Amino acid sequence: MDYQLESILLSGVDPARPIVIAGPCSAETEEQVLSTARGISSCGVRIFRAGLWKPRTKPGGFEGVGSEGLNWLKKVKQETGMYTTIEVANREHVFSALKAGIDILWIGARTAVNPFAVQDIADALNGMDVPVLIKNPVNPDIELWIGAIERIYRAGIRRIGAVHRGFSSYDNKGYRNAPHWQVPIELRRRIPNLPILCDPSHIAGKRDLIHPLSQQAMDLKFDGLLIETHCSPDTAWSDAQQQITPDQLSQLLSALIIRDMDRPSKNLAELRSKIDGIDDQLLALLSARMQVAAEIGLYKKANNMPILQTTRYGQIIEQKSTMAKSLKLDQDFIREIMQAIHEESVRQQMKIVSE
Numbered sequence: 513m514d515y516q517l518e519s520i521l522l523s524g525v526d527p528a529r530p531i532v533i534a535g536p537c538s539a540e541t542e543e544q545v546l547s548t549a550r551g552i553s554s555c556g557v558r559i560f561r562a563g564l565w566k567p568r569t570k571p572g573g574f575e576g577v578g579s580e581g582l583n584w585l586k587k588v589k590q591e592t593g594m595y596t597t598i599e600v601a602n603r604e605h606v607f608s609a610l611k612a613g614i615d616i617l618w619i620g621a622r623t624a625v626n627p628f629a630v631q632d633i634a635d636a637l638n639g640m641d642v643p644v645l646i647k648n649p650v651n652p653d654i655e656l657w658i659g660a661i662e663r664i665y666r667a668g669i670r671r672i673g674a675v676h677r678g679f680s681s682y683d684n685k686g687y688r689n690a691p692h693w694q695v696p697i698e699l700r701r702r703i704p705n706l707p708i709l710c711d712p713s714h715i716a717g718k719r720d721l722i723h724p725l726s727q728q729a730m731d732l733k734f735d736g737l738l739i740e741t742h743c744s745p746d747t748a749w750s751d752a753q754q755q756i757t758p759d760q761l762s763q764l765l766s767a768l769i770i771r772d773m774d775r776p777s778k779n780l781a782e783l784r785s786k787i788d789g790i791d792d793q794l795l796a797l798l799s800a801r802m803q804v805a806a807e808i809g810l811y812k813k814a815n816n817m818p819i820l821q822t823t824r825y826g827q828i829i830e831q832k833s834t835m836a837k838s839l840k841l842d843q844d845f846i847r848e849i850m851q852a853i854h855e856e857s858v859r860q861q862m863k864i865v866s867e
């Protein structure tokens with residue numbers, strides 16, 4: 513599908529990277545919203561976020577202040593001039609937000625995962641002209657993410673952005689939601705003109721990872737950041753551990769190194785061509801390996817042997833992981849690669865045996 517997207521989400525917001533959206537996880541009280549907004553506005557941030565309807569894992573937690581918070585956001589806008597954005601999860605939220613003059617809507621991760629819910633929102637948006645940000649679905653399924661983007665696009669929305677907020681899994685390696693950067697990178701390849709923001713707060717789940725994740729996102733050429741910020745993070749009614757103060761936000765933003773990656777130096781071009789050459793060799797080696805695997809497949813077929821020999825498989829993984837260590841390669845990374853290669857060899861051999 514050829515997306516004709518508008519590159520600027522909001523007029524008056526400097527299109528130079530990064531677009532920064534900051535604000536509390538949840539609007540709690542009028543005072544908390546306004547005090548946080550004043551602090552954020554003085555950091556030079558132009559877009560204020562707050563959740564009014566909160567999707568909670570279990571019932572009984574704080575589920576948001578609901579439409580009452582819309583008036584507080586109106587006051588934020590009047591007083592600070594910042595644009596405002598809230599999460600919408602159904603058509604009623606969309607209508608209330610638009611009626612209250614909210615400037616950007618965002619679709620949360622738990623909604624993006626559900627095509628019924630996304631379609632409901634898309635139907636409510638039909639014919640409207642408002643920017644919509646679409647967070648990645650909780651599971652790392654790029655087709656589902658693109659499907660949500662396509663539903664909103666088909667409703668006529670042309671100012672669309674994506675937000676990478678990490679993915680839920682059993683092994684999150686210290687993150688609340690593991691980043692799996694290859695997914696947003698693939699999204700950029702599939703829809704090149706789509707602005708992609710990073711939400712380091714929901715990836716991290718804790719304060720100390722927010723700065724390094726934000727820097728990583730900038731190094732990967734993300735277009736902006738969405739950072740949960742609260743006037744008193746420790747007493748926040750939701751996501752307390754991952755929110756930072758407006759002062760911390762200000763420090764983080766001024767410490768960010770924004771690299772200009774559009775003008776590669778000669779040296780970088782040389783290094784890239786070296787990488788291209790190495791990648792070619794990797795592919796040639798993989799092809800040679802698959803040919804040998806195919807020969808083994810023929811041998812197993814002729815001798816009526818099973819394809820998968822688990823001891824052999826275990827040996828390969830163990831040997832290569834020891835070798836990885838002496839080559840100063842990450843052992844988990846090599847294990848994953850060897851597993852993928854082995855799986856592909858088995859797939860090829862199964863084909864041969866069933867022919």
Ligand code: PEP
Binds near residue numbers: 711
């Ligand atoms: C949020 O931004 O507060 C939120 C609920 O995020 P997500 O949908 O990414 O979990």
Ligand code: MN
Binds near residue numbers: 537538740750751
């Ligand atoms: Mn949150």
